[in-house]
Amino acid sequence: MRSRRRLDDCILMDLFCGEDSGVFSGESTVDFSSSEFVDSWTDNESIACFIEDERHFVPGHDYLSRFLSRSLDASAREDSVAWILKVQAYYKFQPLTAYLAVNYMDRFLYARRLPETSGWPMQLLAVACLSLAAKMEEILVPSLFDFQVAGVKYLFEAKTIKRMELLVLSVLDWRLRSVTPFDFLSFFAYKIDPLGTFLGFFISHATEIILSNIKEASFLEYWPSSIAAAAILCVANELPSLSSVVNPHKSPETWCDGLSKEKIVRCYRLMKAMAIENNRLNTPKVIAKLRVSVRASSTLTRPSTDESSFSSSSSSSPCKRRKLSGYSWVH
Incomplete structure (x- = not known):
């Protein structure tokens, strides 16, 4: 029991060791021509093992049907995946990192339903899954705060994201080394x-x-x-x-x-x-030019009487990212 607890502590330390490393820079490269890389992929037995094990690292067979029946929101998933890909491109993460993040997210959504609210639970899940994937695959990992780029609507404190990471790990039974x-x-x-x-x-x-x-x-x-x-x-x-x-x-x-x-x-x-x-x-679409009469043109260029009121109303409600923390369901 003590050895298991020590192992869990070591894994936790490994997962969170990248929090103070700062923003990721640089790009990972693979030499496809190296003999080591080539030889590693000529083992039929290894591939057979991957095929045998892949069933353990995918959502259940009825996961897709939940989206088709609208039990799960396909558009919310699509938005989260799009955000993950944006961050992957922003920090030049490996493609595997993005794929793993989506894999963790799908496996979590299959096993546990998120609270139905304004959308921040899905964003929190995406941030946590990408953070875990980056810690698995990347050499340098951004801080949890720096992960929240590329047009996020909400900002989460590091402690909230860490708690979500632990929840994801628990739901996935700590099986992060997925077959892809x-x-x-x-x-x-x-x-x-x-x-x-x-x-x-x-x-x-x-x-x-x-x-x-x-x-x-x-x-x-x-x-x-x-x-x-x-x-x-x-x-x-x-x-x-x-x-x-x-x-x-x-x-x-x-x-x-x-x-x-x-x-x-x-x-x-x-x-x-x-x-x-x-x-x-x-494919670029050719838009036909519209002929605008002199009268119509003058109408379009004339200042609107409501322009000032529109400006004042729009400036009074600027787009802000909400900072959220402390959720009872993340434990």
């Missing part, structure tokens, strides 16, 4: 490109695909191995030398035991559909 799609990318890439000629391209582009879709609740239906395989197939289709020999309907399930062809194909199709939709939304 990034554990499979290199192994799957070598199945398509055995010489590793395009390994860096595969990893970077598959990572972009995974992060770009992480906000979409529909992907909660798929486990990390299926997401990784689908992303690798999407990247392969971008390479002319490989797209002609890659068939998502035949090859994926042969890469390793335990893979589901049906789920990989469905996830692949969803990624392709999302890519088409994103391209459509991001």
Whole structure:
């Protein structure tokens, strides 16, 4: 009992050791060409273990249905994920850090319902999950106060965030070293490109695909191995030398035991559909010029009689971030 308590104390010290380290700076890099990196991903047994264990690090099978039935708010989740990605880009965190933060958040929401209030519980959860993920993966971690950037609506005291971190740890049973799609990318890439000629391209582009879709609740239906395989197939289709020999309907399930062809194909199709939709939304639209008559133009440029009253009313209610602390449900 004493040794277990000592172990828990050591873990707590490790988690909170980054609080005084200041703002993160610098960027993590990975040498995809190093022999050490390549050799670490040629072990079929290790990948099989990941596939066997991934079920323990995802929300339950009915998690997606809760969003579809509106038992959980999909838009609130999407906003929280968007904020996590903004902070990840702001501090140049690794993609894995952002993915883990979202994973912790989803697993928490599946196991425990947040109080239904103005929205600050969801923001507090997002801050706590990102802080825990950063402490797991980053060398330098911002202070808890400095995490609260990128347009947050509320400011939380460090002690409140720490209490929320402990609640997340308790709900997740301290299982933070999750299985993620990034554990499979290199192994799957070598199945398509055995010489590793395009390994860096595969990893970077598959990572972009995974992060770009992480906000979409529909992907909660798929486990990390299926997401990784689908992303690798999407990247392969971008390479002319490989797209002609890659068939998502035949090859994926042969890469390793335990893979589901049906789920990989469905996830692949969803990624392709999302890519088409994103391209459509991001395509610049040509707006026709409106002909404005001289009379209309003069009307538009004439000062409004209500301008002063509007200015005074808007200035009297400036947008402020509320500082919150001390919640009875965070314990």
